Amino acid sequence: MEANSAARGRTAPGETRASGGKEGRYHHGDLRNALIRAAIELAAEGGPDAVVLRAAARKVGVSATAAYRHFEGQGDLLGAVKEYGQQRLVACMEAVGRASEDVGPRTVTDRMMELGRGYVRFAREEPGLYRTAFCRKALGAVGLTEEGGLADVEGEQPGWETRSFELLTETLDDAVAAGLITPERRPGAELSAWAMVHGVAMLFLDGPLGTLTDEESSYVVDRVLTDILAGLMSS
């Protein structure tokens, strides 16, 4: 009770409790976002398994159960990080595209390559966030009953129709418009493309490509992307 005024003192060095000045405030003021930021750091360092409710609360300097005022539980917190990771992914994919834009005009094929390069680059640069972005177990909006019963409420699937998938879809449509892909081969093409980049990212993160240098990996990525594009555009 009164003795814990000492505990009120200070815990997390990097996190001020409130945006402003006063330190020992009982109410944080922006706890939800602070917890998300902390969880993002955890995820970036250790992947989804490292997104531990108590650790995030500790980082912010707040009791573990305080998080329950802002999240349904750790699955919900994880979901917030997941969303952030997905945003970062599309940002990376778009950034690669913009970088190329500056150099000169690009073909549709170029743009597809860029999407793939951006995807893999993000997976390599932020493996923890990437893994978290595609982590099952993470409350989306409502769902997930006890015992894995797929609640599957109305509304949205986890995260496959996010912007990153849209980017791919749009570019494939452009490829059809440009005559690079025949309309008959168009349906399902995003599956092949997506499976490829996702698969090669996994080879980098968990597989035999983990030790490659940037240069080597960029060669491998281009090779793999070339293969799948050749397949999609064949005849």
Add this chain to the structure above:
Amino acid sequence: MEANSAARGRTAPGETRASGGKEGRYHHGDLRNALIRAAIELAAEGGPDAVVLRAAARKVGVSATAAYRHFEGQGDLLGAVKEYGQQRLVACMEAVGRASEDVGPRTVTDRMMELGRGYVRFAREEPGLYRTAFCRKALGAVGLTEEGGLADVEGEQPGWETRSFELLTETLDDAVAAGLITPERRPGAELSAWAMVHGVAMLFLDGPLGTLTDEESSYVVDRVLTDILAGLMSS
């Protein structure tokens, strides 16, 4: 090897602990395998996260710490399940091939398709085991320091040069021999192929393909495999 109950029987009337008999034997007799079997069930039902040391011990009817006489820890137990899952995967890949053999002669292309079909079929039929088979965190032989420091002792990488990868490699070699893939495109081809099947399996397990029927999924798989093979074999 399923009938190895109580290989140890001396005079005790009771049979195995798990086989419904009277428990009372202090020593189990085949605890290591019993734990692995239990852990396999757990993995099959709930994936790698469900491989819980205490749960496996409970299933076998033994104290939690008994497992430490046979495994270094839960990572080691998980590793055993992982190995089993990998074996099941290659069994499935080979089974699809054998099934086709019976029907008639196959081309190299056929055999590559079969490998992919078998791979995805296993992922669909045994998602928990599949996920466990490709689960990071699982002691291989020695490694894995504290704190994710990749011990990377000498010897073997986790599991990428297992038989399943070999199957793919051999078949790709055959494709080169048959003139379907040019020697210049051969190096790195397994990466494309592996990334593709791994990626499409993920689309089934965690992605938008999870709800497809067998027929639909088989169509999608063939489509995706056709794409990558076309890419690999294009000029």
Add this chain to the structure above:
DNA sequence: CGCAGGATGTTTACGCCGTCAACATGATGA
């Protein structure tokens, strides 16, 4: 045959986790 010693299993305990219930604090609006 008898018994020491190692192999195997049990109990207890520690610290971590997610989560719930009860309580404390303080911002806010009637």
Add this chain to the structure above:
DNA sequence: TCATCATGTTGACGGCGTAAACATCCTGCG
């Protein structure tokens, strides 16, 4: 002003992985 309610806190529970100490049984050696 002061009751209310959102926001944090403490405490507790059960489950987890794991270590240490103890118990039981098998086995090989005399």
